[in-house]
Amino acid sequence: MSDFFSLFFHSFIAVILLSIAVATIGSIMLLNRYSYTAASIAHGSYGGIGLALYFGVPMLLGTTLFALALALVLAAITYGNKERNDLLIGLIWAVGMSVGIIAVDASGGYGSDLMSFLFGDILMVPKSDLVYMALVDLLLIGFVALFYNHLLAIAYEEDFAKLRGINVKALHYATLLLIALTVVMSIRSVGLILVIALFSIPPFIAERFTHSLKAMIPLSGVLSFIFSLAGLLISYSFDISATASIILVSAAAFLISMIRKRE
Amino acid sequence: MKTAVKCDNLYFRYHKEYILENITLKIEDGEYIAIIGPNGGGKSTLLRLIMGLLKPTKGSIAIYGQSPQRAKRVIGYLPQKINFGLDMPITAFEAVLQGRLSGSKLFYDEEDKKTALRIMENLGVANYKDSKISELSGGERQKILLARALACDPKILILDEPTASVDIEGQKQIYEILKNLNMTKIVVSHDIKILFEGVDRVAYINRRLYMHDSPDLNIEHSEGHFCEMELFEYLKKGCDV
Secondary structure (H helix, E strand, C coil), X not given: CHHXXXXXXXXXXHHXXXXXXXXXXXXXXXXXXXXXXXXXXXXXXXXXXXXXXXXXXXXXXXXHHHHHHHHHHXXXXXXXXXXXXXXXXXXXXXXXXXXXXXXXXXXXXXXCHHHHHHHCCHHHCCHHHHHHHHHHHHXXXXXXXXXXHHHHHHHHCHHHHHHXXXXXXXXXXXHHHHHHHHHHXXXXXXXXXXXXXXXXXXXXXXXXXCCCHHHHHHHHXXXXXXXXXXXXXXXXXXCCCHHHHHHHHHXXXXXXXXXHHHC | CCEEEEEEEEEEEECCEEEEEEEEEEEECCCEEEEECCCCCCXXXXXHHHCCCCCCCEEEEEXXXXXXXXXXXXXXEECCCCCCCCCCCCEHHHHHHHHHCCCCCCCCXXXXXXXXXXXXXHCCCHHHCCCEHHHCCHHHHHHHHXXXXXXXXXXXXXXXXXXXXXXXXXXXXXHHHHHXXXXXXXXXXXXXXXXXXXXXXXXXXXXXXXXXXXXXXXXXXXCXXXXXXXXXXXXHHHCEC
């Protein structure tokens, strides 16, 4: 077991930092039904990876800027506009990925390393990414702690929140920008394709078994931590992909929670 | 007497279609107004305009002499229904406390908690304080949302279908509570029993507004058995346009 922890030390820290993000922004994302928008930011961010590669900009910086730009566009499209949102969100998703594919091709290709951005590798998270993740986590904790009551009011009933004078628009933009930062911080560990599953499943299970957001947030974090640790152990034992193991453990827990709740 | 709500020559257009046309309405402080009319007639749109959640295409609205955007804090609102997920993690007490929020108020103080609890006690729902709101019955949930609307100590209470999805007993209780609240009340309802629950005036809206000045409609009424369309026609004919 000590071998396991020394081998997975960075991954272990990444799991803790990811779990904090899942608990905070993952819960807000789920309650506000932002999952599809977040998936669009995640997949569209591939454009940032491609452009960073093409222009020789540091990957983290390029992807962060591109993801933030996507989040701003999506925030403008989705705020107060319920009609045909799905089409526009899907379009941004596809355009972002297409930009990424063309930019990667134009830069002479990048080979198999790009796969790690799509599917992630929690065993290979560099130290610099851990610092980035910790900074994003601090932002997320501060945001949710400060605006907890406003965010809950918006999630519960947007019209009432507006009537109480809450700046719903500013918080909508802020939430999507933070989702963009969370997506970027998770790219190396879980990848663009799998990030939404990791950020949706623990809050979804926690929501079903708690009476209040105050209880849902820590439970989401604990579940995310347990699923990730279990995934790492399975990956270590059977020599299979760690990220995919984590997602499959989460999906299994999701199915069990559906059955338990129905009982 | 102060005027609580004043709408002058109000129009609201959505895409190319007018939802409301030429609405002129004056509601005095302390009045109890029922707004009835068919689906899609513009009832809820008028409420949203009064609350400043929509802007009129033409015309003006004043709430105690102020624009709706500036007067939001004096309005308590009970929505028709809330489209939250079945598992939305919020307790009844947390929902009521939301009535104490404002743009600059991020945290609740002891005074907010005492006020929220007192209102819940007054409405007889304090025992549901820690219950998940989605697990309550329709009537209990509406009382919680009424408590939330009252928590900001409003001058105007706006209720959009307050008895929708509430059983008969719950409806009676809600109407009784409303009768005893001493403030300006505007109630939109499909349920025309509202007309017999002590309202001062009745407005019928179907794109245009027809106001009846007296609650004494002189209609033979056996509870639950009357023709809605006949009533609407009666209101339209008997009212000043």
